[in-house]
Amino acid sequence: MLSRTADHLYWMSRYTERAENLARLLDVTHQMSLVPKSVEAENQNWGAILALNSLEARFAESYDEINAENVLRFMVMDPNNVSSIYSCLRAARENAHAVRGTLTAETWESCNMTWIEVRGQRFEQITTAGIGQFFEWVKLRSAVIRGVTFGTMLQDEAHHFIRLGGYLERADNTARILDVKYHVLDGDDEETSDFYQWGALLRSLSAFEVYRKVYRDVITPARVAELLMLRLDMPRSLHACMRGVVRVLEAIKNGQSAETERLAGILHAHIHYARIDDILKDGLHEYLTDFMDRIYELGDGIGRDFLVPAE
Template sequence: MLSRTADHLYWMARYTERAENLARLLDASYQMSMVPQSLAAQNENWRAILDLNSLESAFAKIGGEVNAENVLRFMVADTDNPASIYSCLRAARENAHAVRGTLTQEMWESVNTTWIDLRQKSVEYILAGGVSEFFDWVKLRSAVTRGVTFGTMLRDDAQHFIRLGGLLERGDNTARILDMQYHILRNGDEGASDFYRWGALLRSLSAFQVYRKVYRDAITPGRVAELLVLRMDMPRSLHACADGIVRMLALIANSASAETLRKAGVLHAGLHFARIDDIFAGGLHEYLTDFMDRMYELGEGISHDFLVPAGAD
């Protein structure tokens, strides 16, 4: 496959998954903001979203207080913010358009319809109608695109690059969401609202019902982390994402990709044989930070081995 085509497919998937995961993160924070707490604590949680995405400076340039409405406007619909949901879905559509001939008709229609519908939703409309409804729409549109991809595309290198991009983005964002929300929850006040907060975190990753099915018990920090980090059968867990990345890299391997595949294999093996008690002993934050660093390194390796070099015509 031409590296330019692979590049567009890979980034189409990453931007689609990024928009979905951003919707999940913002929805979790919005739901948690409904729990009784001081205004300062609420605003600090919204500031954590900016910090997590390295957007403190960009947000400061537009002015305004760090609060729910301003951060939501910035992260949902700001056209100048490259990390907003609007910008991610625009980039996904642009990449899809560049390789329209490689996509099935259903795939193109799904991506294009998402973009057309988004352009009809003003930020005032979104805020007035309830942001959770909008976030559900983003997640649904991502699921539709993913479904038609698996259901209509030939299982060749084109689909492998799409899956690779989605898995890399999903693993990174699951770690980010867990790291931020776990820190907030562990440093908050224990009490009646604790169950609601943990439940909101699990729901943000479509894991609440899965947790109930697996553990059938009260929600505890250790089990939440175990589910989202180590459970191979949990679709959004770090383990499941790493497993999928190794399989996709093996399918598209070329003469330059052996080292990237080795690093992915080492990461996967570490998750496969890890124990949650050992992870907590070394610090969950430190473990998740190391995981995110490794995912970034894998992304750099994939770009070098398969995709269009930076600055290429």
């Protein structure tokens, strides 16, 4: 496969997954904002989203104040923010268009229709209809694209690069959501750090019903972290994502990818043999920060070994 084709497929998948995970992060923050708290505390929660995505400076160029409306407008429909849901879906469509001949007709139409629908909306329309409804739509469209892709495409190299982009992006975003929300909730007082907020966090990662099935008990911070990080049978966990990355790299390896395979294997082993008690004892934030740094390094390796070199 040409590296340019692999590059477009990989980034099509990453941008689609990124839009979905951003919708999940914004949705859980919005749900948590419905619980009574001080204006300062609420704005800190919205500011944490900007900090998590290193967007404070870019946000400050267009907005004077960090609050729910401004952050939502910036992260949902701002075309000047390359990390907004709008921009991610646009980039996913552009990458899909570049390799339209490699995709099945159903995959292309799903991706293209998603972009057509989102570009026809304005932020005011979205908030009037209900911002939560929009986030559900983004998650549904991502699921449709993913389902159509893996249900119709030949399981060849193109399929592998789409999988690789999705796994890597999902691992990074699960770590980000858990990092920013775990400490906000764990630091709350008993009155606000309750079932509703922990349930909102789990639902943001489609993990609420899974948690109930696995633990059959009250929601606790340690178990939430364990489920989203270490459970191999949880589809969005760090462990499951890294196993997927290792398997895909094994299938597409070439003469120069040995180091990237090694880095992926080390990170997978780091998660596979971890214990939640040890992670929490040493510091969850430190563990997740290190994990995200390694994901970034792994992404660089994948780009160097398989994709179009950065100009």
